[in-house]
Amino acid sequence: MNPSTRTASLAFSLLIAALLPACARITFSTKETTASVSGSADPRRSSPEAALAALKAGNQRFRAGKSTGHHDSIGKAAASAAHQYPVACAFTCADSRTSPEAIFDLGVGELFVCRVAGVASGVNDDASLEYGTAVLGAPLIVVMGHTNCGAMKAAIANKPLPGSLPKLVSQIRPAVEKAGAANPHADSSTLLAAATREQVRTEIRHLMGSPVIRKQVQAGKLKVVGAIYNLEDGSLIWL
Ligand SMILES: [Zn+2]
Numbered sequence: 346m347n348p349s350t351r352t353a354s355l356a357f358s359l360l361i362a363a364l365l366p367a368c369a370r371i372t373f374s375t376k377e378t379t380a381s382v383s384g385s386a387d388p389r390r391s392s393p394e395a396a397l398a399a400l401k402a403g404n405q406r407f408r409a410g411k412s413t414g415h416h417d418s419i420g421k422a423a424a425s426a427a428h429q430y431p432v433a434c435a436f437t438c439a440d441s442r443t444s445p446e447a448i449f450d451l452g453v454g455e456l457f458v459c460r461v462a463g464v465a466s467g468v469n470d471d472a473s474l475e476y477g478t479a480v481l482g483a484p485l486i487v488v489m490g491h492t493n494c495g496a497m498k499a500a501i502a503n504k505p506l507p508g509s510l511p512k513l514v515s516q517i518r519p520a521v522e523k524a525g526a527a528n529p530h531a532d533s534s535t536l537l538a539a540a541t542r543e544q545v546r547t548e549i550r551h552l553m554g555s556p557v558i559r560k561q562v563q564a565g566k567l568k569v570v571g572a573i574y575n576l577e578d579g580s581l582i583w584l
Contacts, residue, residue, distance in 0.1 A: 384428075384430050385430050387430055387432065390430060390483070390484055391484075392484055393484045393485045393565075393566075393567060394568075395484075396432050396433045396483070396485035397433075397485055397570065399433075400432070400433055400449045400485070401581075402450075403448075403449040403450030403451055404449055404579070404580075404581055407449070408579045408580060412447070412450045413450060414446065414447075414449075414452040414455065415446075415452050416452070417452075418452055421452050421453040422453045422454070424454070425453060429454050429457070429481060430454070430481070430482065431454065431455055431457040431477060431481055431483045432485075433451075433456060433457070433484070433485040433486070434456075434457040434458070434459070434477040434478060434483045434485065434486045434487070435449070435458050435459070435486075435489060436459045436460075436464060436470065436474060436486060436488045436489070436548065436552075437458070437459075437460050437464065437488075437489040437491075437574075438460065438462055438463060438464050438490060438491055438496065439460045439461055439462045440462070440495070442576050443489065443491045445487075445489065446458070448489075448579065448581075449487075457473075457477035457483055459473050459474060461513075462495070462496040462513060463494065463496030463497055463499075463514075463516070463517045463544065464488060464489070464490050464545060464548050465496070465513055465516040465517050465544070465548075466551060466552070471555055474486055474552060474555075474558065475555060475557040478557075478558060478561055478567050479557050479558075479561060483567075484566060484567055485569075485570065486552065486558070486567070486568070486569045486570070487570055487571075487572055488545050488548045488549050488552070488570070488571045488572070489545070489572045489573070489574055489581075490544055490545040490571075490572075490573050490574070491541070491573060491574040491575070492538070492541070492573065492576050493537075493576055494537075494541055496513065496514070497517065497537060497540055497541050498537060499514050499517075500514045500517035500518050500520075500521045500540070501521050501533075501536060501537060501540060503521075517540075517544055519547065520540055520543040520544040520546075520547045521536075521540045521543075521544075523543050523547075524536060524539035524542075525540070527539065538573075542571075542573060542584060545571040545572070545573065545584060546571060546584065548571075549569050549571050553569060570583060571583070571584035572584060
């Protein structure tokens with residue numbers, strides 16, 4: 346372990362140690378005072394499989410127009426003010442049409458979210474997802490791309506762009522090139538779909554490069570799964 350990695354690891358351990366006693370206290374009071382937020386005993390947090398089943402069920406409610414996640418939002422806000430027990434972490438595109446709380450029908454305090462265009466993570470996203478899993482105990486990370494993604498289309502077009510956009514696009518380009526090599530005769534829509542799937546898989550591999558996340562996965566406490574959200578009908582394809 347090099348010095349910077351050792352320092353980061355130590356800092357993370359100290360952070361967890363500092364938070365754990367507070368978690369224990371809040372677990373007790375949450376059980377006493379809240380009905381709308383299940384707290385640390387929430388069965389949806391009992392395993393990665395349980396969390397994934399909860400998200401799939403939530404998406405079915407969303408698609409059926411029977412969402413319940415945002416009922417009593419102010420009650421959930423008050424109940425989760427002292428501590429949070431998210432069911433899962435979601436890492437999604439920043440696109441306004443891909444709100445993960447709506448798509449998975451989860452309310453305040455139930456989903457730990459990072460969003461960036463093209464699902465192109467940076468170190469702060471990595472750290473946030475490490476925190477959401479290792480400290481807050483979410484047993485699932487969903488990396489979610491979507492159809493008709495503007496960031497993916499910009500990476501495919503690969504034209505000059507202003508500001509910080511070239512940096513973002515350059516991070517997506519490897520997935521585009523890999524998808525193009527695997528689909529040399531694809532039309533534009535097929536290439537876009539393939540590149541979007543590849544970008545999600547690339548981000549999953551990237552997250553698995555985090556020792557904090559990898560150790561949880563190896564211990565069976567965490568799963569990292571990919572999905573593509575369909576803007577037209579609200580459905581998900583799980584990768
Ligand atoms: Zn997008």
